[in-house]
Amino acid sequence: MPTLLEMAMDTMIRTFHRYSCKEGNRFELSKGELKLLLQRELTEFLSCREDPQLVDKIVQDLDANKDNEVDFNEFVITVAALTVACNDYFVEQLKKKGK
Template sequence: MPTQLKMAVDTMIRTFHRCSRKEGNRFKLSKGELKLLLQPELTEFLSCQKDPQLVDKIMQDLDTNKDNKVDFNEFVVIVAALTVACNDYFVEQLKKKGK
């Protein structure tokens, strides 16, 4: 039986590749594929943002090698950043409750 962490890693990999194979290079996300991935996966986060250029900015931030694509290593950065932000929020909520 796989552990929760193994399942989380598997889910992250499968989510990336489900979208990356839609256009061109099947191992990288185009801007359109990134948007396809982000919209259903991060609906609440995206809907809270008022910036219509948000996906463009995310793409620009993630694309460290400036090839106009996001490879898996670049994609992991957003997953890690969101995980840290969610943990920080969780810790802050626990502190407010006095736990």
């Protein structure tokens, strides 16, 4: 039976490829594919942000090599950065509660 971390890694890989195969290069996300992935898969995270342009800003920032597509490495770096930000927020909330 896979561990929780192995299942999380599998989920990231499968999620990326579920969206990357919709158009163009099946191993990279177009801006449209990435935007759809973010809107569908990070719904709760994005809904609590007040910036209506947040998805567009994330898409622009993700494309590190400016080829108008996001490869798996760029995607993973972003997911990791978002995870760190969420953890930092969680830790800060616990500190405020004195736990």
